[in-house]
Amino acid sequence: MFLINRNFCLLLFGQIVSQLGDKAYNIALMWWLLEKTKSPFLVSSFLVIAMLPELIFGPVAGVYIDRWNKKKILVVSDFVRGIIVLTLAILFQSELLEIWHIYVAALCISLCSALFNPTTMSVIPVIVEKDKLQQANALSQMVVGAVSIIGPLLGSSSIVLVGYIGVLIFNGISYIISGIAELFLCMTTIESQTEESVIYSLTQGFRFIRADMRVLVIVTVIAIVHVFVGSIVVIMPFLAKLLDGNGINNLGLLQSAIGGGMIIGAGYISKYVRKSVSELYLSYAIVCMGLGILALGTLQLIHIELVEIYVIVCIIIGSCIAIASVLWRTIAQLCVPAEMSGRVFSVFSTTGNISLPISIGIFGLLLNYMTPGLLFFVAGSCLMVFGVVLLYSNRKNFESIVKVR
Template identity: 30%
Template sequence: MGDVKTAEVVTNENCTVENEIGNKQIVNKEKLWTLNFFLLWQGQFVSAFGDVIYEIALGFWILEITGSKALMGTLMATSMIPRLIISPFAGVVVDRVDRKKLMVLMDLIRGIVVVFVGIAAIFHFVQIWMVFVAGIILGICGAFFNPSIMSALPDIVPKSKIIKANSALNMVYTGTNMAANPVGGILYSVLGAPLMFLFNGISYLFSSFTEVFIKVPKIKRDLKEVHFWDDLKQGFEFVWKFKSLRYFIFIGAILNFFANMAIVLFLPFFQETAGLGSVKYGFAMAVMSGGMFLGMILTSIVDIPYGKRALVFIVDLVAFCVLFSIVLFLNYYGMLAILAIGGFLNAIVNVFFGSTVQLTVPQEMRGKVSALMSTVLMGLAPLGIAFGGIIAEFISIKMIVLVSFAISTIVSVILGFNKDFKAFINFNPDKQVLEDIM
């Protein structure tokens, strides 16, 4: 790894970037909001909106049909398991093929599958197993799609705009959650799950269509020189040698396990608690997303000095865990306040980490590293989701949430004392090279 300096575009004999639009540079050194970035942004907006609608409909539909929190948790974990298994291999593929075509294909497949589920539900021949299969396919497609986005983003926006670009994309997810959650809760009570399934399928198809017009620079590699398994091995070796990144991935996997185990139970808690229900659940999730949206706005307009980012990161992470440990013990309006503040803090944590990874990982490694990170970070999440649903059959949901986030608080404090991790988050690409923090 001695020749790796920063995450700038690499150009050499085995890895060059082809400019798809001739002499005109794709990366605009002055602007973030180019046509390229806008097409990526609005496509994500449409499909993310549909995802929220689908998840709300799916969760309440399973509970309504089966009454089983364990089955609900298992189903929600289903789409994550195949994604985790194939993500390391998908990351290698992303670094070896046309990333734009891969994005288009994955959204097209997801659209067709979910439209089928919607039609099957409308005409009353949908079965639980069909939804499980659809979840598996969605997970596989996500394994290829997400690293494609993470890998392509630094190539279509200037390096100096990476944090703002990540904030803008994350605003898509948080903004759609803010808008779609209350809409989803209302739509479920008015229209029911089948039409909501269909809406999500159509949103994927629309996203696929708009992605056709995005111009993503190609990575031209001599694949005869770099075999698939060697490529995969290089990804593992890079992450293993990157000590601070490796440490965070391990800690992050633990945090994700407990967070997912707790948060998946918010939905059945609202369904079972008198005076709450699907509509109030939708508004509660919208409020949390609103807090995240404000956090994205802050990180998109305020430049926090590199040397202060680790401190902000840890304080925000610990505060988030403490607040969420008590959220279900409050009245509805108290919950809304905690969810808003927690969402705000979580947004800052996510933007700082994602942006640092994009600034430090070389271009020809981004797909592999992004996929490996996703695999390990989320590796325990399906177990957490399924386990949370199972133990909720026997233990109070409030107690599960309290203990989960109490443990997460302790783990977050431990992370804050790690010098390597603090050096990683504080990385300054204008003054440092990658070897300084590896």
Template identity: 30%
Template sequence: MSFLFLLKKPNLRRLLTANFLSGIGDWFNSVAVLALLLEITGTAIAVGITLALRTLPHLIFGPLGGLMADRFDRKKVMVACDLVRGFVALSFLLVSEKSDVWMVYTGTFSLVAFSSLYNPARMSLLPKIVDPEELATANALDQSIYGIVMAIGSLIGGIFVALWGSDLAFLFNALSFFASALFLARLKVPASPNDPVSNVQLQQAAKVSSYGEVIRAITSTPIVYAIFLLKAVWPIGGGIINVLISVYAYQVFAAGEWGIGLLYGAIGIGFIIGGILAQRFQRYFYEVAASSFALEGFGMLLTSFSPTIYVTALFFALSTVAGGMGNASLNTLIMRHVTPSYHGRVFALDATISNILIGLSMLLGGWILTMADPRIVGFVAGLLITIPSLGLGPVIWRTVRAGDNEPLANKNHAR
């Protein structure tokens, strides 16, 4: 099944367009906020506080977003979050001097908070607007869109701010959220979603179940548990890699801001290609899910040996090709092995754990880089991704071979 075939579906096209618009706006906002902070404060401390505030809301609002996605109309949750984010984005236009920096902190926290409420609903909505056999292709397409957003946002976000200033970037971000809300409002979600669980009482029980029950169901379902562990170990090395992107560009290769844009652009291109290949290899997505993160980690490891920034960009691109394929495959597995009544909380737990670990890893990485050579740190970070993935990937494959294919809620109910 091709991307073009899926893009003929109006609902999926509206969902992806909404994600694309708000994603581009987010990149413009990120560049504009960091530039504005350095301009009005002249210190990197404000930048550090802002980056930290992009992690904290996930811990508080991520689990709440999962509950909202499972208990309320997911489309309405997303539209409401977009509208609120649009007005929050406009608040950055009020910042003009150092005494206004609190508004930057408040606005940043609020944007991430409502994104944490938005994302579980978005991930949970996808299986409702495509057929079960289209899930793998839809997730692959979603990864490619993510890569396009990253590539475009990283390459032109800085240019946009440099030419037209931060205020226009903030206005663009606000308008992108309002436009996204319009596209989402036109979504028509089927009244009877594609749900592998036919027992109505079981579905209702899942809707009112607690996080504790969902966690117990995850840990008692081998394939879902293995996926969670695999997606949880990646951020330990991945957060350090995120810090290294700027360090490689500035310190190792003296390439400055254009070097950061080059590396982020390469990562975005990698996700685009990864999504395309995931669609091509959807018949083998179990194998891809089992091996991709180890390959991604190995690619990250190779960056520590790069002689030039261009080779580094190539290794980043190759590693994220594997990562993009893996993300699409693992998300498909979660959607297939978890009943839709649990989707919001399962994806919320996934995002919350990942974002908190990435934040801690970034803090640790920043501290280590004050004492250690960046190439050594990059090598160790690559190992931290590769070695655990080599151990957990085969668990997923063995579980599939053993025939563990029942939806999570069915297995938990049977116990």
């Protein structure tokens, strides 16, 4: 028996393979750049360049997602990314790989991702029945959690066992395998023959978001939650150093705990919250997420240094992140019409992609003036307040639960 159905199983299989390859690839390339250049600036600039196309062209990509055949977008994006990475492998093996090759590859892969990622979200409602949407999003989120645990371990161990060439080949082939799996998707998507200009189509997408209160709330949630959850990315390494034991081991434990929590949260919502989807539950998840981050700060401020306690809190935070992610995706998929899905989900992706680096920059700066414990306390308090305000300022909307039939 396939997970939910055959189509979703194929999509999920491709997601697992390609995301594992991505994790190993990113770790290998950053390490290679650091070894070759000895420059943290070049490593960080690589990360920035890898994000730029998605940030700049994300909303425009949504216009073309709504116009083109979505299955073709998935397949071609994966094949192109696979060819790019395998080309890097050939250059590396021939000792011709240069830093500018890495930068050009990062730009091209990011352009493909700007098309691929929103398309994946917009395809799920096409291949999954409405009453299975939440379960499908939960399974996808479980994959993200599992990859966040396995991926870094796979990346670091692969460099040791098979070297950079092995990691590049693995990631390139993972994209190709994902594309082959997507070739077997049985789905009907209509290619739009509209003569509207790109600017007009893009404007229509923004107007739809502004006019639909539920979709507008989701955009706001994505932006604000990413800002405060981004504090975890920045502060966690500094927190890990302050705890008992080895700092790098502590960091691995805490990051794995968040990934494990995401698996638990996605599994919980898949099994126990199937009959209805409501922003009410989304606001509760945000409040609990804020409480978890607040707890990290409080534990540090009262000088608790036992890493096991922090691991438990990180599991709770990861669970809340997964629950919130599954809920907003499902609500959006139920609210957004198919002909608008590419533009709307591209705006979602772009919003998250913009918020996270802003968060990293802000909290990275604040770490020069505040302790990790105090920063976690402030970030958690702000996120918790946002969740409470979201709940009570939109109470009437939250009472309108979408019954999934």
